[in-house]
Amino acid sequence: MEPFNAEPTRSALISSYVTPVDFFYKRNHGPIPVVDDIERYSVSLSGLIKNSKDLFMKDICKLPKYTVTATLQCAGNRRTAMSKSRTVKGVGWDIAALGNAVWGGAKLADVLELVGIPYLTSITQSGGKHVEFVSIDKCKEENGGPYKASIPLSQATNPEADVLLAYEMNGEPINRDHGYPLRVVVPGVIGARSVKWLDYINIIAEECQGFFMQKDYKMFPPTVNWDNINWSTRRPQMDFPVQSAICSLDDVSVVKHGKITIKGYAVSGGGRGIERVDVSIDGGKTWEEATRYQRTGVPYIADDSSSDRWAWVFFEAEANIPQSAEIVAKAVDISANVQPESIDSVWNLRGILNTSWHRVHVRVGQ
Template identity: 75%
Template structure:
């Protein structure tokens, strides 16, 4: 493995590991703008950042169960209608560190910022697949049925030196409304190397792991991808499963992410003067289920107020009417007077009325994924 050609990075990123480079911004950066700036967007890698600067020779191949395989250059990709999607990307391991306090888990120790909201641009995968004769909205059951596999070029030790890969059901890939993109733009600029230059997949509403960066080939396959990150990682297990009794084959790869919310204007421990306290944070849900409501408690969860929530304010790159917000987070705000030491808590409700679980204990799992428990911060009032 070769880490001599890593790109420059923003100095305020909190680095969880250098090689591969895994880093998140301070939580306060996430609420500074509705759209997360590229340089402060979390970076999650499993190997060195590939060098793909010979753009003239770069090709994406579409093969597998297709009658006529096809190779597309970036010029071919850019000829297709460009679609813009505002989508929140969240690593399944976001908030893992808090889960590991219950009992040790395996994985990168993320705080609450392995998430970001960006404006992605590129052709819809459904349009690309039409080029190889796969029509939109093929009626295949999402349980079983064909998958569309995305293969990269980065070398991962988990794949024994092979490339990172993953897949999504063909029925989702061919559904124009699912807005799966082959993105070459992030926040109105060409993707940078950390985020998948020149081309990556964006699967809105799904854990970040399926949004494969540095795309090299798209394979239509009979069943889901057999790669490490689909079969032996990013699966949700019950709290009883440990490294001795784990049977990976009993669970399906995680796809949609559950409803989540986090307070970003305060750290885990805070010392304040008595008086008004304002909290800001983010809330998001997967599968295109928008946020219905965010509740905030200033007394450890005994009583709640509904937060004010807002979306879209200050998007510089696209007009409101062409950017849907069902895949994007909402930012929220709530305030109260605080006179004694307490816990401030946030929990969100999505449009399907899914609610975050109260405690992390009940969702503890050995890989430390999907920690969506109520987010609590401690306030010590100093008179």
């Protein structure tokens, strides 16, 4: 039996800024576990720390509660299009393997403080430099062991990085599909590091040696294939690069009049805001800037306290098209990173991080 994976339609995806749980993509590597005895459920913290500790839900709920609006995006988002250029290995996704939720929970920095690791620690006295999250679910890639991942201790202990142990999604207890009763949310980083159904946390010296850190979710150059791959030459992918896609149109749309609305999302990693979204109706020869917003009616300003730092931005532009047109979108983040023009330049055998210009075709018909 395959694990349960799902993504919404393009139009459902952009129907609201905060993605309803039903429309939030689901990515699983094994059967979804059931945690029914919430009284007995605990997360143990151990490894390179002085005193190990078991944290029960009531301990985690006693810590200050934060809500962070953050977009999670699977590294494999837009993989199907990459596969059309040259075959890649992995689950096929259109452009909707992402969602934006209001996550509620404790800050990991506060949880680590409970076991004696102060804010802004990059190495513990006993040499701990990474925080490993180990899940309850079991998957074949780990030979029947649990799904796991790690992030640097410096990020985990930085309260401004907003890494959460989340027990709420959009104001409700997180449901089973998304990690009940507790999941990690690492804003600005590929979805794979936001471990669901958290079982225990380990403070370790080297980054997690699990499959999804070491043998997957690494970005290889287009020349690397399954015969010459050497996994140890690349780092596990963390931050997501700048991304955008048009959601108001299908790959090929026929419209009645020439007037169309070009609407979609843009998001970058590492908390980098979206500086600009450009749209083109001539395949990328000339461009116009789209308007950007998060909550409807509030113009978006990157890096402003009025905007959600870890969340996507919607963009919108109107255009009058001739008989037929290739519509393109590309986003620029506040570090002036721009999406690459071609798929081939970023093609990689695992089909991750397809952030190439998103193109759709429109024809005026009857």
